[in-house]
Amino acid sequence: MKADRQFYRFCIAGIIGLAVDLSVLYAVAPLSNWYIARVISFWSAATTTWLLNRKFTFKSDAIEFAKTPKILLILREYAHYLAAMLV
DSSP, rough: HHHHHHHHHHHHHHHHHHHHHHHHHHHHGGGGGGHHHHHHHHHHHHHHHHHHIIISSSGGGOOOOSSHHHHHHHHHHHHHHHHHOOO
């Protein structure tokens, strides 16, 4: 059952990310060009899906290390997620 809930939450986060991507793309494109708008919309959507998945989909799966400051763990996780999304 937990896997089903995670899957549905993951799908919902993806749909919200798509909505953010398209909204930002079409809002920014008239102000600049399509390439710059695409970079900004990608970053916005990837950040949105990362936050949603981190807070709601996989919140109990967070890894904690005692000697590493929490902010560094979060920033490292975010950087890895963005790198994976770029691929």
